[in-house]
Amino acid sequence: QVQLVESGGGLVQVGGSLRLSCAFSGRTITGYAMGWFRQAPGKEREFVAAISWSGGNTYYADSVKGRFTMSRDNAKNTVDLQMNSLKSEDTAIYYCVAATRSGFVLNGRIDYWGQGTQVTVSS
Numbered sequence: 001q002v003q004l005v006e007s008g009g010g011l012v013q014v015g016g017s018l019r020l021s022c023a024f025s026g027r028t029i030t031g032y033a034m035g036w037f038r039q040a041p042g043k044e045r046e047f048v049a050a051i052s053w054s055g056g057n058t059y060y061a062d063s064v065k066g067r068f069t070m071s072r073d074n075a076k077n078t079v080d081l082q083m084n085s086l087k088s089e090d091t092a093i094y095y096c097v098a099a100t101r102s103g104f105v106l107n108g109r110i111d112y113w114g115q116g117t118q119v120t121v122s123s
Contacts, residue, residue: 009117022096035105
């Protein structure tokens, strides 16, 4: 059974940066594409970013493109989300996810979800 544990959330001012990390355990990480989703208060959960099993391909929601960067270290079983130029609308709970294909992450066909980490951007 895969376990995903997020860390790195917190409170930051508009324009600031945060780096989220996700620790993967239970199976071989290279068998999975990884991603991040988020859910803001009163809104539906939405796709943020995805990365292929090798790290060779990344995908981003238009709302974060150019500001967020997703990466993975398969040797350390971790994935990161570097978030720069944060806006108040980035405030949400961020979830690390795993799926067997990148396309499945993009389409929300997720096999495993983390518990989430809160990101709050204040103005």
